[in-house]
Amino acid sequence: MLVGRYSALLDANTLHPAFLRGALLWFASERLFRPVWSPDILREWRTSLQRRHADLTNDKLDMMQGMMTEQFPDALVEGYQSLVGCLTLPDANDAHVLAAAIVGKCQGIVTANTKHFPPEVMDAYQLEIIHPDDFIVNIVDLDRTKALTACRNHRGALKKPPHTQDEFLERYKIAGLVQAHARLTEKKELL
Secondary structure (H helix, E strand, C coil): CCCCCCEEEECHHHHCCHHHHHHHHHHHHCCCCEEEECHHHHHHHHHHHHHHCCCCCHHHHHHHHHHHHHHCCCCECCCCHHHHCCCCCCCHHHHHHHHHHHHCCCCEEECCCHHHCCHHHHHHCCCEEECHHHHHHHHHHHCHHHHHHHHHHHHHHCECCECCHHHHHHHHHHCCCHHHHHHHHCCHHHC
């Protein structure tokens, strides 16, 4: 994984929950990787949010999506739909994710559903499948200074309520990012 040049397709399950999305996008804002998503992934993300938060309006979702696309204008990949029918995965509903990663010239797909993307299929496309926890640990290990800057910025953006260093780190654990939590705890005083 090359810092700043690694393109990672973010599956919808990495865009929700909000803390994980925030963590990944703060790392991307430090140019630790290039985030990639597709209209289908954004649609899945919006549907997931609305299913869990009935009070979340389309206007609020439009605002959130607008901020993401404004911050990362080259993240949206299109023109992958013709590949979808040619790809075989254990869950056919994930073919659009693989197709978008191929067309988006990604080196990896960050997803919590790693079993949906078997290595024998991914190897043919030279794509790495990586769990968000492993991905974040790799980012921290590759450029600790930039990663800690991203974490400080992320923590600073959490204002309702503000988070202490321990509360911020606890959010990693709650999000299932146990390895990342351990790695960042080593440098807690810099967060």
